[in-house]
Amino acid sequence: VDDELSIRGLKTYFKTKTGYVKAVDDFSMTVKKGEIMGLAGESGSGKSTIITTVFRVLPQNASVMGGNILFEGGDVLKMDRKKFDKEVRWKKISWIPQVSMDSLDPLYTVKSQMVETIMVHEDVSKGEAVERTYEALESVKLNPEIADKYPHELSGGQKQRVIIAMSLLLKPNLVMADEPTTALDVVTQATIVDLLLSKKKELGFSMVFVTHDLSLLATFSDKVTVMYAGQLAESGPSESIYRNPQHPYTQLLLKSIPDIRKWKERKLYSIPGEPPDLENPPSGCRFRTRCPFAMPVCKEKVPEPVMTKEGHVVACHLIGGSK
Ligand code: ATP
Ligand code: SF4
Ligand code: MG
Numbered sequence: 001v002d003d004e005l006s007i008r009g010l011k012t013y014f015k016t017k018t019g020y021v022k023a024v025d026d027f028s029m030t031v032k033k034g035e036i037m038g039l040a041g042e043s044g045s046g047k048s049t050i051i052t053t054v055f056r057v058l059p060q061n062a063s064v065m066g067g068n069i070l071f072e073g074g075d076v077l078k079m080d081r082k083k084f085d086k087e088v089r090w091k092k093i094s095w096i097p098q099v100s101m102d103s104l105d106p107l108y109t110v111k112s113q114m115v116e117t118i119m120v121h122e123d124v125s126k127g128e129a130v131e132r133t134y135e136a137l138e139s140v141k142l143n144p145e146i147a148d149k150y151p152h153e154l155s156g157g158q159k160q161r162v163i164i165a166m167s168l169l170l171k172p173n174l175v176m177a178d179e180p181t182t183a184l185d186v187v188t189q190a191t192i193v194d195l196l197l198s199k200k201k202e203l204g205f206s207m208v209f210v211t212h213d214l215s216l217l218a219t220f221s222d223k224v225t226v227m228y229a230g231q232l233a234e235s236g237p238s239e240s241i242y243r244n245p246q247h248p249y250t251q252l253l254l255k256s257i258p259d260i261r262k263w264k265e266r267k268l269y270s271i272p273g274e275p276p277d278l279e280n281p282p283s284g285c286r287f288r289t290r291c292p293f294a295m296p297v298c299k300e301k302v303p304e305p306v307m308t309k310e311g312h313v314v315a316c317h318l319i320g321g322s323k
Helices: 047-054 081-088 110-121 126-139 144-148 156-168 186-203 214-218 238-243 248-255 260-265 296-300
Strands: 003-015 020-032 036-040 062-071 093-096 174-178 206-211 223-228 231-237
Touching: 003 047, 003 206, 020 036, 020 047, 020 062, 020 206, 020 223, 020 231, 036 047, 036 214, 047 062, 047 174, 047 206, 093 156, 110 126, 110 144, 110 156, 126 144, 126 156, 156 186, 174 186, 186 206, 206 214, 214 223, 214 238, 223 238, 223 248, 231 238, 231 248
Parallel strands: 036 206, 036 223, 093 174, 174 206
Antiparallel strands: 003 020, 003 062, 223 231
16 A cells, blocks of 8 residues: 555567567566665666656557556556546656756757646646746756756756756656766766755655666665666665675675775676676576576576565575576
8 A cells, every 4th residue: 555656577578670678577666655766787677668668658669568567556557548648647657767968858948848848737827837837946946047048058967957847847756767867977966866855855756766876876765676687686675785685696786886884995896797688588597697606597497586584575596486
């Protein structure tokens, strides 16, 4: 009942000339009300595909081959398209797209884009929509002059604030932010994270925060889900994941980030090998080609996610469980 979003056994594949890219393959994750879920994994592991599946903005060649996406009592995937667009998209679930630096329309001023967004979804007068636009800009600490500017007249940080203001215009219950800080310098990154956190405090939404940077998540996410090659590796409360990672992939990922507490002895590891080709992924555990602990069973059987005594969900034969 206190689940905001529950993704169950999701499979999203991309059709290519030669077959299917199994970008998300039997993936499950639950986000509770008011919680920040960090979604991490290397480039190409399927993070954005999960988000675009939930928001129903997949490209033409993508198909959802299975699974459910439960949100506030209904299945997002089964909902009538018009109903979804009118009642859920932006209103209940909002999206901060990856590389959102380009996601504003270059031909319109900030104000006209924001007013339009409000008027499409809500039955309000233009005057009221304009008023709400100024309030929204103020609430992300932007000067009112920004309203009459075109996107190319804004700095990266200002643009990202406008995108955040737009994503929160209709007071959604769930915000999905896909690498919202990656294109920004480190100082601006920190202020954008702070802004999202203060808006979250004020409005109480749940959030999925996508990043390839586990060290960033450590500072603010309640839970972390680590994916590898389209599948879940490990998920659990952040602190516990950082202190006591169970999956070999999580352990290696954490080794590859500098540890602020042990800065004197820090070395940068990178995980040897490459992520697999998702058109022809390895049999059994997809991580086995890079895993220092791989055993014969890892080639035979897909490790099934199981709950550990630490309260993590882990998909690895070292932990137990198979299918
Ligand atoms: P990044 O950290 O680089 O943003 P990601 O984890 O968000 O990566 P996705 O963008 O979800 O990864 O991509 C998952 C996989 O699906 C990748 O192998 C990618 O090449 C593939 N893919 C994505 N979009 C398409 C498409 N339209 N057609 C074919 N393959 C695609
Ligand atoms: Fe490594 Fe096997 Fe665990 Fe996969 S299932 S992570 S290959 S030990
Ligand atoms: Mg992505």
